[in-house]
Amino acid sequence: MSGDPRTDLKGIPLPELESLLSRWGKERYRARQISRWIYRRFAEEFDSMTDLAKSFREDLSCGCRISAPPAERLEASSDGTEKYLFRLEDGESVESVLIPEEDRRTLCISSQVGCALKCGFCATGAMGFRRNLTSSEIVHQVCFAVNRLAGRGERLTNVVFMGMGDPLENLPEVSRAISILLSQFGFGLSGKRVTVSTAGVIPAMLALAKEHLVSFAVSINAPRDDLRSRLMPVNRKYPLKELVAAMKRIPLQSGRKVTAEYVLLAGVNDSEGDARDLAALLKGLRVKVNLIRFNAHECGDFESPSLEVADRFRDVLLAAGIQTITRERRGADIRAACGQLSGMAGGKRP
Ligand code: SF4
Known part of the structure; x- marks a missing residue:
């Protein structure tokens, strides 16, 4: 629905998110951290996810996004x-x-x-x-x-x-x-x-x-x-x-x-x-x-x-x-x- 080619991480159920991250060579538990940020703390930017390493946050920002229609x-x-x-x-x-x-x-x-x-x-x-x-x-x-x-x-x-x-x-x-x-x-x-x-x-x-x-x-x-x-x-x-x-x-x-x-x-x-x-x-x-x-x-x-x-x-x-x-x-x-x-x-x- 968007021209942005990055993967929208909002709306991806936890098991799917875990598989996605493991395909990218990341630990599965990262999916739980990201989910909490999106649905419990309403993060719209990866930069705010301070319990993730800076380099991981930068990688996420390049390939992913968190949509938030106004x-x-x-x-x-x-x-x-x-x-x-x-x-x-x-x-x-x-x-x-x-x-x-x-x-x-x-x-x-x-x-x-x-x-x-x-x-x-x-x-x-x-x-x-x-x-x-x-x-x-x-x-x-x-x-x-x-x-x-x-x-x-x-x-x-x-x-x-x-x-x-x-x-x-x-x-x-x-x-x-x-x-x-x-x-x-x-x-x-x-x-x-x-x-x-x-x-x-x-x-x-x-x-x-x-x-x-x-x-x-x-x-x-x-x-x-x-x-x-x-x-x-x-x-x-x-x-x-x-x-x-x-x-x-x-x-x-x-x-x-x-x-x-x-x-x-x-x-x-x-x-x-x-x-x-x-x-x-x-x-x-x-x-x-x-x-x-x-x-x-x-x-x-x-x-x-x-x-x-x-x-x-x-x-x-x-x-x-x-x-x-x-x-x-x-x-x-x-x-x-x-x-x-x-x-x-x-x-x-x-
Ligand atoms: S009540 Fe309206 S929204 Fe619900 S099924 Fe019928 S047409 Fe669709």
Whole structure:
């Protein structure tokens, strides 16, 4: 993605970095030192890595670099949510969103510029697909937020792949980025605190679940195939029955559940009958449902249902014994809420 021919060391998982360094005739443990500098101390220059010999630092500077796309725009919501727009080296842009809650600091990160899956209610989908992010561009979003939080004495607690793109459409780079999120020489997060959200790309979901013990959130959004295929074209390839069967196969840590995300669209998928059909669909699954009232944006023709309608829908699910919460809307005033990210951050795309 860059004209710089030097190897970008950000985004390379530890085992790969160890192999790279040993091919260059260096000790493998150097990889751990470099990883700590990049992900724990946010070094962007080799010169600052003072526990490496000067001559090694000079060699590294000649052949390698540590990318750091600038956060060109920062917006803060009245509810404390922050949105960052990163300008990537090829001129594209992506957004991530930091959501502070009482006991958590959650970063919602992007995995693609745009998205090919074209869910009808999503601003990112309306952009179409532009390109996959590299693992470096993915973990940089986390570096930026962790560094920013550290500056005010706070700690990032959770990472969710719910920004721009479907992470499972970019499996290799997302998997490498997750290795770094979970590594003790990276960000040291528990898999319980890393959530991968997908529109339902089944083979990649099962492949990732084999590689990493992380949490999964699956966007369901409709309880029947006809409606879901209209809202989410990916359903034509991976219909609900197969999707729910795949959700049952995801290995879960003890006491954990897979999350089913459901965006409520007024008059489309929010009736009590829809809620009953959803309860029947999810029966027997270790699942919790997140209901999200649609966040309006300029790309969609949908409307948000009232709170009463959302509560009725939730109550049907609760009565069926399904753990359900209605997720609070965060950052809607800066277009940072779910489904609103478009890489525009208040302006037009270049
Ligand atoms: S909701 Fe997710 S998968 Fe669907 S178009 Fe938007 S970014 Fe892509």
